[in-house]
Amino acid sequence: MRRPPSEEWPIAAAMLPFPASQDAPVDTWVDHLAEVAYEGFTEVDVTDSWVRPGDLSPSRLTDLGEALTAVGLDPVALSAIRRSVIDPETGDENLAYSHRTLDAAAELGCRVVSVGLHRPLLPAQRGAFWFWTEQGPVDSTDADTWELAVTRLRELGRHAREVGLVLSLEMYEDTLLGTAESAVRLVHDIGDDAVGLNPDLGNLIRLHRPVEDFQAAVAACLPVSNYWHVKSYFRDEDRASGTVVALPAPMEMGSVSYRQALRTAVEVGYTGPFCVEHYGGDGLSVAARNARYLRRMLAVATGEARATVLRAVGAAR
Template structure:
C-alpha cells in the first residue's frame, strides 16, 4: 500500500502520451522522429510511451536506438514506458517470433531508459476489423482457453518478466478482449500464476468497455485489477445499451465526458496503492489533443484522490482542518 511519503504527487506522477496518433515511422530519418516527439512535448507532456505501432525499437540497430535516444533528449521527453502491441507470445502462428521480438524490445527499452514495457496477448487485426470504421465493432482473434495455452502464457510471460528484471525494467500485461487477459478475473489469475514481483497488470479496461455487447462492471473491474497493476493505459468511451433490443454502441470520448467515472476509478487506484505510470490514449480525430486534455483531467483527479485538492482549498480558504 502506498503512502503520501512513497507515492508521487499529482504533478510528479508520470503521465505519458501514447504514440498511437502518429504514422508508422520505423525507417523515418531522425528528424522525423524529432518532429513527432516535439508535437507531444508541445502539448505539455514530459513523458511518452514509445508505442511500437510508431517505431519498433526491438527491430532497430544499435545506432538507430542511439538516434532515438538523441531525439528524445533534444525534445525533453522521458520514455517512461514502451507498449509492444499485437505481438502475442502465444499466437498459434507467430508466437515464437513474437517471443524473440519481445526479448529484443526489452533490451532496447532498457538501453533507452524505459522503466515499463507493456505487452499483451492480442493479435493483429483481421481483415474485417481493418476495414471497419471502428475496429472493435468486428470480431477479432480469440485465445484458446485450454490448460496447455494457459501454461504456455504463464511460462513465456514469466520468462519475459525475469529478463526485464535483469535489465531493470518492469513488465506489464495489457488487458484486451478475447484473450487470457480479457476479463478482470482471468487477468488477475494470470498475474498471480506468473508469481513474479516484476510482472504486473496494465488494466486497459477501455479495451473491454468499448465492445458492442455486454461488458463487466467497470468499477468492479478496477477494484479487482488495480492491486496487481503497475502501469495503466487510460481512455474512455460514450456507451449506450438497449439490452432488450440487443443493441450496443461505444464511441471514443474524453475521459471526463465518457460513460465511466474516472474520478471514482482513480480514487480506487490510489487507495489500492497504485503508484505506476499512466498512459493517456484516444482513438479518432485529433487523438493527441484529446490525450493532452485527458492528462490534465487525470492530474486533477489524482489531486482529488490523494487529498491534495482538499488541502489546497482549505489553505486558500484559511481553514484549519
C-alpha cells in the same frame, strides 16, 4: 514505491496518433516527439506501432534516444502491440521480438514494457470504421495454452527484472487477459514481482456486447497493476433490441467515472505511471486534455485538492 504527488505523477502520451515511422529520418522522429512535448507532456510511451525500438540497429536506437532528449521527453514506457507470445502462428517470433524490445527499452531508459496477448487485426476489423465493432481473434482457454502463457510471460518478466524494468500485461478482449478474473489469475500464476497488469479497461468498455462492471474490474485489477493505459468511450445500451454503441470520448465525458476509479487506485496503493490514449480525430489533443483531467483527479484522490482548498480559504480569512 513511494506515491508521487499529482503534479509529478508520470503521465505519458501514447504515440498511437502518429504514422508508422520505423524507417523515417531522425528529423521526422523529432517532429513527432516535439508535437507531443508542445502539448505539455514530459513523458512518452514509445508505442511500437510508431517505431519498433527492438528492431532498430544500435546506431538508430541511439538516434531515437537522442531525439527523445532533444525534445525533453522521458520515455517512461514502451508498449509492444499485437505481439502475442502465444499466437498459434507467430508466438515464437513474437517471444524473440519481446526479448529484443526489453533490451531496447532498457537502453532507452524506460521503466516499463507493456505487452499483451492480442493479435493483429483481422481483415474485417481493418475494414471497419471502428475496429472493435468486428470480432477479432480469440485465445484458446485450454490448460496447455494457459501454461504456455504463464511460462513465456514469466520468462519475459525475469528478463525485465534483469535489465531493470517491470513487465506489464495489457488487458484486451477475448485473450487470457480479457476479464478481471482471468487477468488477475494469470499474474498470480506467473508469480513474479516484476510482472503486473496494465488494466486497459477501455479496451473492454468499448465492445458492442455485454461487459463486466468497470468499477468492479478496477477494484479487482489495480492491486496487481504496475502501468495503466487510460481512455474512455461514450457507451449506450438498448437492452430491448440488444444494440450497443460505443464511441471514443474524452475521459471526463465518457460513460465511466475515472474520478471514482482513481480513488480506488490510490486506496489500494497504485503508484505506477499512466499512459493516455485516444482513437479518432485529433487523438493527441484529446490525450493532452485527458492528461490534464487525470492530474486533477489524482489531486482529488490523494487529498491534495482538499488541502489546497482549505489552505486557500484559511489564508483568505
